[in-house]
Amino acid sequence: MNKKPTIRDVAKQAGVSPATVSYVLNDVKKVSDKTKTVVLEAIEQLNYYPDFTAVSLSKKKSNLIGIMLPIIEDSPASVFKNNLYYNEFVSGVELVARNRKFDTMITGVGDLDECKNWIMKRNIDGLIILGMFPESLYNELKSINIPIALIDTYEDYTNLFNNVKVNDKYGGYLAAKHLIELGHRNIAFVATNLLMSPVDRKRYQGFEQALKEAGIQPSKDLIFETLDITFEDGAKVGQELLSSNQEITGIVTVSDVLAIGMIKAIQQEGKQVPADYSIVGFDDLSICKYITPSLTTIRQDIFEKGKLAADQLVNAIESLNSEQKTIEMPVELIVRESTRSL
Amino acid sequence: MNKKPTIRDVAKQAGVSPATVSYVLNDVKKVSDKTKTVVLEAIEQLNYYPDFTAVSLSKKKSNLIGIMLPIIEDSPASVFKNNLYYNEFVSGVELVARNRKFDTMITGVGDLDECKNWIMKRNIDGLIILGMFPESLYNELKSINIPIALIDTYEDYTNLFNNVKVNDKYGGYLAAKHLIELGHRNIAFVATNLLMSPVDRKRYQGFEQALKEAGIQPSKDLIFETLDITFEDGAKVGQELLSSNQEITGIVTVSDVLAIGMIKAIQQEGKQVPADYSIVGFDDLSICKYITPSLTTIRQDIFEKGKLAADQLVNAIESLNSEQKTIEMPVELIVRESTRSL
DNA sequence: CTGAAAGCGCTTACAG
DNA sequence: CTGAAAGCGCTTACAG
Incomplete structure (x- = not known):
């Protein structure tokens, strides 16, 4: 194969003008069936592919x-x-x-x-x-x-x-409500920087609402923040939560990744999930089903x-x-x- | 902002030809410092960005x-x-x-x-x-x-x-050797279709070599295959392995994902990793450290x-x-x- | 050091 | 129904 064939080559081969080739390519205007066939054959024979760079330039559309x-x-x-x-x-x-x-x-x-x-x-x-x-x-x-x-x-x-x-606020609400219905009253909320992340703030609003509906007073002390969403950050915040020595039994998290990291940290300190801490993730990544314990979470279809x-x-x-x-x-x-x- | 400025607009603004603008853009030929400055200023003022579609077309290079x-x-x-x-x-x-x-x-x-x-x-x-x-x-x-x-x-x-x-064969070798050194003799190999996947075949060759060096006869019965690499396929092949009722204590796997799925299946059948089965993954995905038990694996830097x-x-x-x-x-x-x- | 002109490969009014 | 020509926004020998 030498050079890539151009629309001119096709035109020559088919015995028509480049314009006509373009017309059949774009299915525009009425081209007679026979010329259409001839052009299509030429395209086939030369193994021609239109050059999108050129198409983009003249159509002003890049696809x-x-x-x-x-x-x-x-x-x-x-x-x-x-x-x-x-x-x-x-x-x-x-x-x-x-x-x-x-x-x-x-x-x-x-x-x-x-x-x-x-x-x-x-x-x-x-x-x-x-x-x-x-x-x-x-x-x-x-x-x-x-x-x-x-x-x-x-x-x-x-x-x-x-x-x-997604309905982030409702997600936060569902997570908190679930824990409340299971009898938890001291529930932590784990997020990346709440001030910076509007998504996390929405989820927190839902979380707060569920607590209030249950007559539980939200406490700033039960909010934990991470730098980023990685397993490692989850593990770090898990240790932080443990060493804060607060009475916590439930944890709502803004991400499965964070939750998974936290579970690891909790286990490494000799505590168990869910025996000592119940924890809820967010996202429902496919890994959630396969870790032990498998992760209760708020599912969104990413x-x-x-x-x-x-x-x-x-x-x-x-x-x-x-x-x-x-x-x-x-x-x-x-x-x-x-x-x-x- | 109206239309995107073109090289002509810049040229006009700078009082030079489009060619000259192109020269400074591409840092080609000697353009006098002063015209260069003028052109650069014009570019700045008009907030000009070269159109890569056009550049690609004429340079015959798309980057x-x-x-x-x-x-x-x-x-x-x-x-x-x-x-x-x-x-x-x-x-x-x-x-x-x-x-x-x-x-x-x-x-x-x-x-x-x-x-x-x-x-x-x-x-x-x-x-x-x-x-x-x-x-x-x-x-x-x-x-x-x-x-x-x-x-x-x-x-x-x-x-x-x-x-x-990566050195796949050596990876398979390392995994098997590790288990052998831990005293395992009945070691299964879990892969996607061995006939279809040359990578998996290489790893198997390494696996086989380690067994042979240890005087262990490789057995076809201890090869398990999956359709694809998903947690679910891992769980499936895990059940298969368990119900095969063979004396297996070690498992070498071609993927962490498969290994994680298998661990889940093993646990669900009331067995434990590593108590009942020792299992080695492949890849060292970041999740490996955070599951329980954390996964022994062959690391490659993807x-x-x-x-x-x-x-x-x-x-x-x-x-x-x-x-x-x-x-x-x-x-x-x-x-x-x-x-x-x- | 700078510019006019042709060309990259296509599309699209326009004319016939 | 078909084609000649101009144009999309650049680059690049070539000439000066």
């Missing part, structure tokens, strides 16, 4: 959607590493994108400039953003004229975009979330429909072995 | 690398879902790519045609392929003139490409593997160096709680 993943500030490191959540999400996006003839680009985000640069230079048709970024980014984003879907955001300025989220986000985005791209929508997905309590009745 | 991930044949489903391995790998690739000014596209693979189409149409500069595909694909690939890195392949026709793999693959690929792209290289990464035994001395 490319981008996913921006947050990375931890000071580590120049990895995008997905250690985060089982991104995994499933990206997977959902890719599936829908592929089925709808879009390709998927991913990027971690260093500084904001780099990020905007990324969007601009590739002429991405649509963008999905996971995680929170400074408000200034969203302002910049607004000036770029492409559909954008934000995942799990609650800030005001966030309403200017499409949104996919894979589906990715699919919805991609579908929403492609719809917006194709319809040029610019009204922003928010999709809220349901959550569900999955009871397993990590919680028990007091 | 794009693709990652092809295998998907299970009959599920149209997800790329990464359930597979913690891809996670870390892609993460490594993305990191290196971004640092070296490349963007990363991912795709699952449906049929082969779709796949070739994908490569051709986007003018990808280089490709990383995870997993095995029919030989015909590799033949096609050879005719496309871009550097390709294959991950974990052993087939002959695979030598025509760059390769990154994140690093992704980085190496990306580096190798970008090197090949940039140097037009067409000699194919194979990188073999080391493996390491990590002893934790899932194995014990008999």
